[in-house]
Amino acid sequence: MEIRELYAALVDLHGEPDGAPVEHGNGEGVRQLLTTILSQNVADTQTARATEALFEAYTDYAAIENADTDELAEVISVVGLKNQKAERIQRALTAVREETGGYSLGFLDGMDTDEAQTWLEDIKGVGPKTANVVLSFGFGKPSFAVDTHVERLSKRFGLVDETATNERVHRVMNRRVPDGIKYELHVLMINHGRGFCTARNPDCDNPVCTRYCSCEVCS
Structure with a gap:
């Protein structure tokens, strides 16, 4: 999968997220x-x-x-x-x-x-x-954080193997996601995981899930 295509699809659905709040x-x-x-x-x-x-x-x-x-x-x-x-x-x-x-x-x-x-x-x-x-x-460093939503979507979207540990998901996604969109994609995947691609009873009636998701409801 081309990460930038996924990013564009998520932006179309959720809108462009605000930039990273730097609070150091x-x-x-x-x-x-x-x-x-x-x-x-x-x-x-x-x-x-x-x-x-x-x-x-x-x-x-x-x-x-x-x-x-x-x-x-x-x-x-x-x-x-x-x-x-x-x-x-x-x-x-x-x-x-x-x-x-x-x-x-x-x-x-x-x-x-x-x-x-x-x-x-x-x-x-x-x-x-x-x-x-x-x-x-x-x-504001180019670092891709993986919470439970991001990990779930990464696996359902085929970005990482379904059996990958959280640590491996971090390593793989930090390599795959371009530096310039790491924070923004993180936010978009969290929004999508909370609003649509939930752990239970996901709402797959949206263009992102239709195109990318392999969960039981979508497949």
């Missing part, structure tokens, strides 16, 4: 990292509630890093895997502090995308999705 100034890259860790395997509403609770409970990143881990887990308990995520958050903050002497991911701006992704993934508990989200949304 004033420590926002760190906030994006923590928020993305919280979002692992949970719905957006739970992530928003946990993020709000986290930043209401602690005054700054140092307080989060140095908090009692069990206490931190309770603060973010609305999300699943609260204990693991509390540990991941504190490990991530420690890694940033040891690298910079403070709490800023601004140094990633000066790295190429692969180098920056490797640095992030070296933090235990930070996988390809988390790293790609931070680099794409936080720094």
Whole structure:
């Protein structure tokens, strides 16, 4: 499949998405990292509630890093895997502090995308999705993030093998998707996955699914 043709078909259906919101100034890259860790395997509403609770409970990143881990887990308990995520958050903050002497991911701006992704993934508990989200949304780097919607569509549209792991989907899609449309295609595939090509009871009566999808309803 020609990726740009899929992109054009999604734009025709959903409209051109806005450009990537770059939020790395004033420590926002760190906030994006923590928020993305919280979002692992949970719905957006739970992530928003946990993020709000986290930043209401602690005054700054140092307080989060140095908090009692069990206490931190309770603060973010609305999300699943609260204990693991509390540990991941504190490990991530420690890694940033040891690298910079403070709490800023601004140094990633000066790295190429692969180098920056490797640095992030070296933090235990930070996988390809988390790293790609931070680099794409936080720094505007050409990085293609794969959430559950994007992974499902990538498989149904034949972009990756149906049995591919999430990590492999990240690697394949980052190679296949041109840098100039990585963020935009990510947004379009999420919109399509939420609105039409859902996990259950998909609405296949649309030109994108008719042309590209191989789910049970379409095939």
